[in-house]
Amino acid sequence: MLTGGLAAACLVSMSLTGAQALAAPHDTAGSPLAAHVLTYDAAGSAEFRSAVDRGAAIWNESVDTVELRPAASGQRANIRVLADNGWPRALPTTLGNGTVYIGRQAVDQGYNTIRISAHELGHILGLPDRKPGPCSSLMSGSSAGTACTNPYPNTAEKAEVEGNFGGLLVGRAPAPGAGLIVD
Numbered sequence: 001m002l003t004g005g006l007a008a009a010c011l012v013s014m015s016l017t018g019a020q021a022l023a024a025p026h027d028t029a030g031s032p033l034a035a036h037v038l039t040y041d042a043a044g045s046a047e048f049r050s051a052v053d054r055g056a057a058i059w060n061e062s063v064d065t066v067e068l069r070p071a072a073s074g075q076r077a078n079i080r081v082l083a084d085n086g087w088p089r090a091l092p093t094t095l096g097n098g099t100v101y102i103g104r105q106a107v108d109q110g111y112n113t114i115r116i117s118a119h120e121l122g123h124i125l126g127l128p129d130r131k132p133g134p135c136s137s138l139m140s141g142s143s144a145g146t147a148c149t150n151p152y153p154n155t156a157e158k159a160e161v162e163g164n165f166g167g168l169l170v171g172r173a174p175a176p177g178a179g180l181i182v183d
């Protein structure tokens with residue numbers, strides 16, 4: 001009986017996995033849709049380069065409809081990432097395009113560089129600030145305090161980005177809240 005119960009549990013587990021696979025975005029032929037690829041150029045991000053790469057990788061682990069890839073040398077990137085001495089900020093143009101500044105002012109105050117990077121990339125992916133907010137929210141930004149090092153978007157933030165890039169707005173609509181977003 002125990003063995004049978006375990007086998008049944010395995011079957012349930014397998015069918016759940018199959019259902020989840022079918023729930024992922026598919027085209028009309030039933031193939032998984034390719035992620036929308038955005039390139040980023042972190043050549044100007046100085047000492048924050050590895051934090052920026054990690055922030056991009058976190059988004060790639062977190063969502064399926066968009067993928068951030070380092071731009072090839074000389075390629076015009078969708079996203080430019082620069083280091084400067086100001087406060088971290090993003091300047092989205094259209095959804096998925098714009099410039100991010102990893103500002104040393106916040107880093108010097110003790111804010112986590114990977115959280116900053118993922119947060120600013122989140123603005124380019126169409127997310128607004130959600131402040132004040134808890135550390136579990138990526139877009140709560142600096143309002144979660146310097147002790148907060150969480151660089152991962154929460155469930156709602158992931159779903160919002162999936163929706164932004166799973167729809168037909170990519171490359172057409174202005175980014176939500178287009179214009180300079182400080183922090």
Ligand SMILES: [Zn+2]
Pocket residue numbers: 119120123128129141181182183
């Ligand atoms: Zn922000």
